[in-house]
Amino acid sequence: MPVRSAWLINRTETETGQSRADTRLAPVGTMTPNGALTTAGGVLPGSTGGEYLMSGLYVFGESAGMNATVAPGRAVIQGQGPAGAYPVALTDYTEVTFGDGDASNPRIDLVVLRVYDTQFDGTGRTEAVLEVVVGKAEATPEPPLLPDASLPLARVLVPAGASVGTGGIAWADAVYDMRVSTVAVGGILADSWNRDTPGGYPGQYRDTSSTLQRWDGTRWTSYPRQAGGIAPQGALAAGEYTGQYRDEAGRLQRWDGTVWRPAVPSSAWAYNNDGGYCATTAWVEAVADTNGPTITATFTAPVTGAILVTVGFVGNTGVDGQWCRMGANIRKGATLVLAANEERAATVGSKALTSVASTFRVTGLQPGAEYSAVSAYCSSATSNRGWFDNRFIRVDPLV
Known part of the structure; x- marks a missing residue:
């Protein structure tokens, strides 16, 4: 079998172990730590011409039957405990054979790349191999457990009764690719599959094809785009x-x-040109004898928390020597933040129709919060009807 591994015992070309050619072909140095003495296993990314993220060790079937093919490629496999990690290379397209399906139930088999090292596993074998790990046939099958010192390449569904004589395995739908990539420490992990593979250390990066992500010790977080x-x-x-x-x-x-x-919050504006009157000495937010609604200008507080509010109207008093005023209540939701008063009001003191306006500054607002400026009115006496027309409120952010 054309599977070669570095870091095994020395050998000749006809014996098991490691040759000079093995060392040249195996991806020595491709090690991403995921523990003090352990390495993240995976397949080395890359393809001829750079068209695909990862072409190595791809498992596929081309014709009906029970044989699949594994493409050449290179990988790193973490061994058992203190054994360390093994660089492995498959140099030729290699077939693997699946056993016939169970008579009654389907099963799930795994195609794995595995390292045997008798110094650590006591198997009497010292080699890297491709294997099919056979699962249990059940009505709802589950994949078998992964052997030690192995790297899963694919999961294959073997239907009940599958055999060469019955048409074998439907390769187009039966194979689920399980490969994950690995790179040298400090490299960016290629991971377009978006698997839930944890990172090895905080500060590790991976490329998901659309986003660069960083492992923060708990999860992958997207690196800011257009930073x-x-x-x-x-x-x-x-x-x-x-x-x-x-x-x-x-x-x-x-x-x-x-x-x-x-x-940069924009100015807020509210206006009504239907006239009405106010004859109350306390501030109220609506005028009488009008079809127009209460004027409300909704705005977002700028980062400075400061705004300019302008109120104005065209109006007159009903009695000489009296006055009428228009101001604004500033609210955040249902909470009154700043009440209207005479110092922040536009005032008319004549029976002659007059156009007036007043601008005042408001500070201390919560940046980014939504507020409203609501019209408010009052008169100098209940016997004086102050008339208000063409009423408006304008709010300008101070940035």
């Missing part, structure tokens, strides 16, 4: 680090660790 730049539209549903930016339909957004927020 320091702006992610294009549709690239990120969730941010990968706090402070990341993305383009969302022409609007720049920033990831705050939980949700995307506008990077």
